[in-house]
Amino acid sequence: MEQAGVVPFASRQEFGAHLRACVERSVATLRMFDPDFSVFPLGASDFDALLRAFLRKGGHLYLAAHRTDHIERNCPRFMRLLKDYSHRIECRVTGRNLHQLTDSFCIGDEVSIVRRFHSDHMRGEAAFDTPQSSEISAERFRAIWAESLPGLHATTTGL
Known part of the structure; x- marks a missing residue:
């Protein structure tokens, strides 16, 4: 049975x-968790423009990942964004004890969510302006954040 306001999806598009x-x-706020962000369009110019507009208006972006090597190697636009808005973006890397987590999600302002059930698959659901849809994932994100360490810095020295 489908929950009201929840839209299922099954493709990258x-x-x-x-x-x-x-x-x-x-x-x-935007809170994002993914094992490596390889499916997120962090390197796309239109997504960069959306994130820049969000940050310019005073938003804060929080990213948590198991690994950041994909972003560092394949997302130069995001790395530039991180440098330009380092005061509004925080990135953390999970410890080994959390590497069994395989879901993937983006929570916007604690009221909207886009969630993939498993990071190896595109099947998931989106819900907008429904705080109850994002409550569990928001709580999980806070726990992941608390157990993670700073990572993915704008410069190689982390400054």
């Missing part, structure tokens, strides 16, 4: 469209 919608709707 649908995931990307819902993710962009989540960023566009967000004003204060």
Whole structure:
């Protein structure tokens, strides 16, 4: 049975469209978790423009990942964004004890969510302006954040 306001998706294109919608709707915070962010369009110019607009308006972006090597190697736009908005972006890397976590999600302002059930697959769901849909993932993100260490810095020295 489908929950009201929840839209299922099953393709990369649908995931990307819902993710962009989540960023566009967000004003204060974006909290993202993925094992490596390889499926997130962090290197795409249109996504960069959405994130820049969000950050320019005073938003804060929080990223948590098991590994950041994909972003460092394949997302120069995001690395530039991190350098330009280092005061509004925080990135953390999980410890080994959390590497069994395989879901993936983006929470916007604690009221919208785009969630993939497993990071190896595109199947998931999106819900907008429904705080109850993001409550569990928001709690999980806070726990992941608390157990993670700073990582992915704008410069190689982390300054």
